[in-house]
Every structure is written in structure tokens, then in C-alpha cells.
Amino acid sequence: MLSKNQLKYIQSLHQKKYRQQHGAFLVEGAKSVQEVLQSNFQTELVVATEVFYKENAHLTDRQRIPVEIASVADLERAGTLESNNAALAVVRTKENRPLLAKPNEIALILDDIRDPGNLGTILRIADWYGVQKILCSETTADVYNPKVISASKGSFTRVSWWYGNVTEFLSQSGSYSTSQPIVYGAFLNGADVHTLSFGTSGYVVMGNESNGIRPEVAQYVTQRVTIPRYGEAESLNVGIATAILLDNIRRVGQAK
Amino acid sequence: MLSKNQLKYIQSLHQKKYRQQHGAFLVEGAKSVQEVLQSNFQTELVVATEVFYKENAHLTDRQRIPVEIASVADLERAGTLESNNAALAVVRTKENRPLLAKPNEIALILDDIRDPGNLGTILRIADWYGVQKILCSETTADVYNPKVISASKGSFTRVSWWYGNVTEFLSQSGSYSTSQPIVYGAFLNGADVHTLSFGTSGYVVMGNESNGIRPEVAQYVTQRVTIPRYGEAESLNVGIATAILLDNIRRVGQAK
Known part of the structure; x- marks a missing residue:
């Protein structure tokens, strides 16, 4: 279950100011959460319905990512999507590193x-x-x-x-x-x-x-x-x- | 000024059912209203701020289209746009006629x-x-x-x-x-x-x-x-x- 403090923290990440302060951002919806869990981004927390968690436990458990089980109503309250019946992830932002196009790029x-x-x-x-x-x-x-x-x-x-x-x-x-x-x-x-x-x-x-x-x-x-x-x-x-x-x-x- | 009945009529056109019933739809914002007034669509009413009306009177008056002057607040209440500081038009829908691609089309x-x-x-x-x-x-x-x-x-x-x-x-x-x-x-x-x-x-x-x-x-x-x-x-x-x-x-x- 999502604690009051967790809910408040997640909701703060709707705003740029708090994303920068905490170095974290939100990823919402089944597909995006699955993709971020298989990427090189570092996920600090997953909030998921019981159904989503059961189907995707291999993705979170392997990396020992904390998971909170929540209702659809709580998911939608915490996140920004109008409808989300699956999950959201709190993910670490990356360092702002300079980029250069290489030859043939x-x-x-x-x-x-x-x-x-x-x-x-x-x-x-x-x-x-x-x-x-x-x-x-x-x-x-x-x-x-x-x-x-x-x-x-x-x-x-x-x-x-x-x-x-x-x-x-x-x-x-x-x-x-x-x-x-x-x-x-x-x-x-x-x-x-x-x-x-x-x-x-x-x-x-x-x-x-x-x-x-x-x-x-x-x-x-x-x-x-x-x-x-x-x-x-x-x-x-x-x-x-x-x-x-x-x-x-x-x-x-x-x-x- | 927009009457209560006009406001109700315009708001009904947010819904498909009433657009079909009345054979009319909404066009909102300065650019789109200007374009529709210069097209072959038939406009039945323009709701405009005083500023927009003064700048575009040549478009409405030439065709004798009724114009109601309204505040920005009234425009936004009547229409669907979050912000509209110019105008909206109530426009007749067209007959649903079959279309065929001609040669070279x-x-x-x-x-x-x-x-x-x-x-x-x-x-x-x-x-x-x-x-x-x-x-x-x-x-x-x-x-x-x-x-x-x-x-x-x-x-x-x-x-x-x-x-x-x-x-x-x-x-x-x-x-x-x-x-x-x-x-x-x-x-x-x-x-x-x-x-x-x-x-x-x-x-x-x-x-x-x-x-x-x-x-x-x-x-x-x-x-x-x-x-x-x-x-x-x-x-x-x-x-x-x-x-x-x-x-x-x-x-x-x-x-x-």
C-alpha cells in the first residue's frame, strides 16, 4: 500500500522543480513501465496493481526494486494519466552529459x-x-x-x-x-x-x-x-x- | 451580447448528437474563424471580442453574418478551447456526398x-x-x-x-x-x-x-x-x- 508520504512524493514529480530537486521522474502505464524496467534507467519504486505485479514480478524482483501494490484509483491519484490500470515507476534522472554526433551519425x-x-x-x-x-x-x-x-x-x-x-x-x-x-x-x-x-x-x-x-x-x-x-x-x-x-x-x- | 439560448445552443454543439441534430458545428480561434469566413462553408453566427470584430468586420459584414460581441470569459464558456481571446463561429455542416478519386488523383x-x-x-x-x-x-x-x-x-x-x-x-x-x-x-x-x-x-x-x-x-x-x-x-x-x-x-x- 502507498503511504501518504509516498503519494506526496510521487505527486511532487508532476512538477519540474521537484523532479530536479529529487533527481527523479515518473513513467506511467503498462508498456512504458515494462520498457523502463528493461532499460539502463535506475528505477527506485514501482507502484502496481496486483495483476500487473504478478505478470511482471520477474522484471522488478530480479533487480530488487521495491514494489507497492495499489488500486487503480490510487494509481490515478498518484500519477498524471487519466486512466492507468497497470503501474507507474519512479525512475532516477540521468546526468546531463554533452553529446556529439560521431562520423556517420x-x-x-x-x-x-x-x-x-x-x-x-x-x-x-x-x-x-x-x-x-x-x-x-x-x-x-x-x-x-x-x-x-x-x-x-x-x-x-x-x-x-x-x-x-x-x-x-x-x-x-x-x-x-x-x-x-x-x-x-x-x-x-x-x-x-x-x-x-x-x-x-x-x-x-x-x-x-x-x-x-x-x-x-x-x-x-x-x-x-x-x-x-x-x-x-x-x-x-x-x-x-x-x-x-x-x-x-x-x-x-x-x-x- | 450572447443570450442564454445562444449560449445553450453553442454548448450543445460540443456533442456529436446535437451537431447532427442541428446540422452545425463550431470553429474556434482567430485563425480558424478567419479561414472559415473566407471558405465556401456557410456561417450562421460569429461570437467575437470587440477587438476581433473590428479587425475582421469586412469578413462578416460582406456576407451579412450575425455577430455577437462577447467577453473572453463568455467565449471560453461557450466554446471548448481552454483559451480563446478572439472568436468562434457556428457553421453549417455539409451534405455527406460520395467521393471518388479522379485519374491522376x-x-x-x-x-x-x-x-x-x-x-x-x-x-x-x-x-x-x-x-x-x-x-x-x-x-x-x-x-x-x-x-x-x-x-x-x-x-x-x-x-x-x-x-x-x-x-x-x-x-x-x-x-x-x-x-x-x-x-x-x-x-x-x-x-x-x-x-x-x-x-x-x-x-x-x-x-x-x-x-x-x-x-x-x-x-x-x-x-x-x-x-x-x-x-x-x-x-x-x-x-x-x-x-x-x-x-x-x-x-x-x-x-x-
Whole structure:
């Protein structure tokens, strides 16, 4: 059974301030909890219904993770999901380590992506397209936000991220590698992604939902690209645009 | 000022039952209201803040559309948006007319897309890729749901839809045209969308968020396609998958 203090602790993790203070975040729902228990994240507590616990005891017991049995009502009170009839996990956040794209590696740079749903979707897309590193501006939504974790459908366990000053990073990125990496960014007047000969390494910058890539970041974009439009919609959602760019990059890379 | 009866009427349109009964639906927010006023939809009432009305009077007055001035609080009470500081419109629904893809036209078939957010995103993507016809199974989310309209970002004004029995439609589609149209559908074991020589006409079937395309619909798919995966994510969101398919279809069509 969940104690009052445990409930209070779990609920505090709905907020970024307390996630940072405690170095912990929430993972909710059957599938995500199963995935995090099989990942290299360190889980400090699992709250589960009796049914979920019985079916997944091999995952928790092997690692000696404390489990509290709770009712569906308690699970929903503790967590953020409207409905959760399985489990939630309290998981340790990871150290914020710098990331670099290696040769033959594509990494994402997120410049001020504000919507948690978009960030979660982008993690899932990155994972589908084999992109393992995401560099986030400090103004990008918190990846440990329960909405991000939930929207990523388990992909948060397979993608790494770093939060920091992406402008500074880009200004120095040339000195990190033997050759200046290509930095792709979507603009209205760029090269057509259907015909561009994409490389197999470099960075892909995605900009803010309303304002796109900030000028101070745009100055480091070395290859402007454009997703051709065949109809009338004014824009594409940033998650959709990320998927289209990565799909075209992989298509060209595969053909090389 | 909004009368009690008007408020009650507008609030009733949050529900499908009353949208069908009254043959009307809600369009909310500055951008969407501006777009619908410039479309061929028939608007029966606009509720607007004084500021919005003054800036957009040319759109309402030209068509002699009744306008009620309201406070932001009243707008938000009447509508479904958490924040709306501009306007909402009550708009007549359209007749449910059958749709056919013409030669050199790509149309979408949605088989049981349940999430309104996904449906709205798909309208926006269709509009970006110049797809003007969407055939929806009767179990697909209601396009007039305020969440769909809002997520479509105005694209609902440029795309047509029909709700009906898509299985029956597909079983007869050969007899509607001189040649049997190609029906594309995404499956695990299909042709790679990066190398397939897509045609420039036919139907693209998108299936349910959890279960994919139903077997009774799948039997009419004449070209199975697959979006190649380079990483570990189990699946892509149906909106993302729609965008990737259409992007590849247009890329090939453009090169022909």
C-alpha cells in the first residue's frame, strides 16, 4: 500500500522543480513501465496493481526494486494519466552529459520546442529512424515531463539527450571533429528534400512551433532544406516535419 | 451580447448528437474563424471580442453574418478551447456526398481512425500534400468534433470528406472507373516506400491506431507498402505514417 508520504512524493514529480530537486521522474502505464524496467534507467519504486505485479514480478524482483501494490484509483491519484490500470515507476534522472554526433551519425538539435507532446513524438520518431542523440536548447520542454515520457511510447529509453546552449555548441562544433559537420535546418527557401544529396552525418535542427529556428542558431545552418508543398496548408507540425526530414535523409543514406 | 439560448445552443454543439441534430458545428480561434469566413462553408453566427470584430468586420459584414460581441470569459464558456481571446463561429455542416478519386488523383481512406487529434492532423497533412478527398469509415472520429477542426489548423476548409462503408466502397471501386484503381495500404511486409514506383492516382488506406487496417478492408489493398525502420521504436503514429507515405508518393509522382 502507498503511504501518504509516498503519494506526496510521487505527486511532487508532476512538477519540474521537484523532479530536479529529487533527481527523479515518473513513467506511467503498462508498456512504458515494462520498457523502463528493461532499460539502463535506475528505477527506485514501482507502484502496481496486483495483476500487473504478478505478470511482471520477474522484471522488478530480479533487480530488487521495491514494489507497492495499489488500486487503480490510487494509481490515478498518484500519477498524471487519466486512466492507468497497470503501474507507474519512479525512475532516477540521468546526468546531463554533452553529446556529439560521431562520423556517420545523424543527431537532432531542438531549438525551443515548447510542446511536451511534440517533444515526446520527436523522441519516438528519432528512435524509429535510428537517431540516438538529441541536443535541446534550455528553453525546450523538459524531457522528464510525464507528457513527454508518455508520448514517446517507450522511446525515451533508447534515445539520449543533452540540455544546454545550442548556439554555443554549434559555434564550437567544428573544433570537436576533424571536419566541419553539416548542419541541416528547415527554411522556406532551402533545397528540396526530395532531390538533395543528404550526407550520412551531421545535425538536423528543428525550430520552435511558431517561430521556427532562432536567427542566432540559423547562422550555423550550413544546408537549408525545404519540404515541398503540393497543397495549401500553411505549415506542418514540427513532429511531422522531423519525420519527413529523417525519412528523406535515411532514404538517401541507404542508397549510397 | 450572447443570450442564454445562444449560449445553450453553442454548448450543445460540443456533442456529436446535437451537431447532427442541428446540422452545425463550431470553429474556434482567430485563425480558424478567419479561414472559415473566407471558405465556401456557410456561417450562421460569429461570437467575437470587440477587438476581433473590428479587425475582421469586412469578413462578416460582406456576407451579412450575425455577430455577437462577447467577453473572453463568455467565449471560453461557450466554446471548448481552454483559451480563446478572439472568436468562434457556428457553421453549417455539409451534405455527406460520395467521393471518388479522379485519374491522376490520390485520395485517402481512413479505416477507423479514432483519435480526433490524429484526424485533425491528417486533414492538415492531406492539405499540405494536395490531397483533397478523404473517405472515412463510419467508425472514424467525427470530423466536426471541435478538436478535429482545431487540430486541422484551417485545413478543414480545403479538404472534402465522406463517411460511409469503406469496405463496400472498395468492393465496387473498380466499377466506378475505367481501370481498377491502385489501393495502397501500410503493412509490415510491404514494398519499401523509398524504392517503390508509386503511381499518381489511387487510394491510400490508413488504419486504426492500435489495430491497423481491418482484414475486410485489407483484402482490397492491391499494393502493400512499408515505411522502413532504422531504429527500435515499435510503430509510428498514424499521422506521421500518413505524412511519410504522401511525401514518398509525391516525390515519385514529381519525378515522373
